[in-house]
Amino acid sequence: MLWRSNFRRISVVNKYLFLAYSFVWLIFMLYIWNLSRRQTRLQNELDEVKSKVSESASTTTSGPSGS
Amino acid sequence: MNKKFPIWLHFVLTLAGLVITLYMIFLYAPEEMTMGEVQRIFYVHVPAAWVSLLGFIIIFIASIVYLMKRSQHADELAHATAEVGFIFCTCVLVTGPLWAKPAWGIWWTWSPRLTLTFLLWLLYVAYLMLRSYLVNPGRAANLCAVVGVIGFADVIIDYMAIRWWRTQHPQPVIMGGANSGLDPRMLATLLVGVGAFTILFFLLVRVRLSLAEMRRELSEIRHALAFKLSED
Numbered sequence: 001m002l003w004r005s006n007f008r009r010i011s012v013v014n015k016y017l018f019l020a021y022s023f024v025w026l027i028f029m030l031y032i033w034n035l036s037r038r039q040t041r042l043q044n045e046l047d048e049v050k051s052k053v054s055e056s057a058s059t060t061t062s063g064p065s066g067s
Numbered sequence: 068m069n070k071k072f073p074i075w076l077h078f079v080l081t082l083a084g085l086v087i088t089l090y091m092i093f094l095y096a097p098e099e100m101t102m103g104e105v106q107r108i109f110y111v112h113v114p115a116a117w118v119s120l121l122g123f124i125i126i127f128i129a130s131i132v133y134l135m136k137r138s139q140h141a142d143e144l145a146h147a148t149a150e151v152g153f154i155f156c157t158c159v160l161v162t163g164p165l166w167a168k169p170a171w172g173i174w175w176t177w178s179p180r181l182t183l184t185f186l187l188w189l190l191y192v193a194y195l196m197l198r199s200y201l202v203n204p205g206r207a208a209n210l211c212a213v214v215g216v217i218g219f220a221d222v223i224i225d226y227m228a229i230r231w232w233r234t235q236h237p238q239p240v241i242m243g244g245a246n247s248g249l250d251p252r253m254l255a256t257l258l259v260g261v262g263a264f265t266i267l268f269f270l271l272v273r274v275r276l277s278l279a280e281m282r283r284e285l286s287e288i289r290h291a292l293a294f295k296l297s298e299d
Contacts, residue, residue, distance in 0.1 A: 027161075035271075
């Protein structure tokens with residue numbers, strides 16, 4: 001019976017160890033995923049604004065000569 | 068900084084540090100006699116706690132620099148550090164009770180160290196909430212800098228709590244006096260863990276700072292574009 005109670009104790013203890021390490025890895029993975037999502041969104045916005053700037057610059061330079 | 072220490076190298080170092088730490092935690096460090104396997108939570112709990120305190124020390128310094136010089140870089144550093152520090156502090160508050168339950172028989176107790184760590188987490192939350200809810204960025208930066216300076220008191224008291232008072236939380240195992248100490252293999256594992264978590268912390272702050280830089284660039288271009296359009 002002793003081995004059974006010991007086994008039970010070990011599996012309970014390991015459950016806490018497993019949960020602690022799983023949580024730590026999960027939270028870091030989620031945060032890194034969140035950072036990369038934000039970075040992609042910002043990069044897209046930046047590219048869009050930059051293309052608008054170059055577009056407006058080209059219309060300004062071609063504007064007076066065209067008229 | 069970026070050229071001297073490229074981010075890919077930082078990433079490789081972090082990954083190597085974490086792999087070595089995991090190896091040491093599960094295969095090198097001996098099993099603790101009274102608590103058994105669950106004591107291995109210690110090797111993530113303590114490094115995460117150290118980094119949470121380090122994060123607020125950086126916020127404190129950056130906030131003072133911001134208040135004195137109005138440096139936008141200092142403000143961005145404080146903001147990035149608060150976000151990453153919050154993640155580590157959350158790890159402390161989750162791994163702590165998961166260790167406390169099998170070790171003490173309770174999930175939580177309002178002893179000074181635990182309460183002050185919870186307060187530190189609330190300070191991180193307050194800092195990030197101020198950033199999100201205040202519309203005026205200048206006002207948010209000022210208020211957050213004040214929170215960063217005042218909140219630093221909690222870091223000092225939190226660090227000293229287990230030295231000043233007898234609490235449920237264990238006494239310090241490093242620099243804790245004559246009766247403290249660790250098995251050399253446990254100490255080595257802890258120190259490698261602290262190193263790996265510190266490198267990871269700086270990597271995340273660095274990535275978060277690059278986002279702030281992109282946001283600043285975006286807002287500058289938008290302002291320039293709006294100004295140009297209004298002129299036309």
